[in-house]
């Protein structure tokens with residue numbers, strides 16, 4: 429029998445994810461307090477409930493896609509008493525490992541089951557149904573959620589116990605932030621030394637400095653035509669979100685006694701850049717590195 433799904437949080441990510449579930453034939457009952465999100469949901473054929481608890485009550489699976497850990501915990505406190513026993517809660521938001529574990533423990537104490545299942549792939553991946561899910565929780569719960577997650581994603585990885593999905597997300601995004609800054613410094617150094625962006629790309633993309641940041645998301649216009657650099661750094665992945673994820677990474681570094689000096693520095697650099705980024709993509713950090721280096725963008 430097809431599962432019924434409650435879906436809370438129909439924003440940039442949750443809206444298209446819920447729409448893909450509807451397209452795949454699932455009965456989705458959603459809630460979002462934002463009028464704009466509700467309007468889009470109606471256009472996408474998503475059934476709307478009047479409250480969060482009404483969206484969750486009587487469903488097999490309840491998915492949340494919310495902005496931060498406090499909101500997830502607050503929303504769980506409202507939903508858990510309303511849901512039928514043993515409902516499977518799947519939180520796809522990017523939040524702190526400690527908040528993810530606390531939310532799952534609250535679900536379990538209320539007689540339910542819970543997975544953390546944050547995603548990577550951005551708004552484009554959410555719309556195309558090609559997200560990567562990183563999942564933490566019990567084997568049987570993972571197996572039950574898998575067909576539903578596969579509708580919204582191209583890759584679903586069971587990373588381990590509760591909270592470990594969030595751990596994977598935080599580790600990946602810390603490395604991405606570090607690597608985008610490192611790449612930007614190398615590009616600006618190359619500019620100063622007379623190396624064109626295309627020559628830099630042609631060498632480094634197949635040499636030992638190669639990275640996803642360069643080959644898929646090149647932060648200067650030209651070599652990768654689909655990267656945000658070619659579109660005035662419209663996100664993509666906004667600097668504010670990278671700043672948030674690096675904040676979570678730094679907390680996790682400290683809480684676990686890891687000597688993460690580069691991660692901490694990346695968080696500091698993105699925190700400063702977030703003040704002036706004007707909503708641009710996180711790859712626009714290259715413009716900041718160039719400006720601080722007294723340079724101007726070379727003519728391509």
Ligand code: NAD
Nearest residue numbers: 436437438439440441442459460462494495521522550551
């Ligand atoms: P968003 O702000 O667009 O969406 C959040 C939605 O939650 C909003 O529509 C808001 O109205 C709704 N909401 C607030 N309170 C609610 C409540 N009580 N009940 C139900 N809905 C409520 O954010 P987003 O960009 O969709 O991101 C969601 C999560 O996904 C974040 O944790 C983010 O870090 C993560 N993420 C985002 C991206 C991205 O590229 N946008 C990529 C990967 C992961």
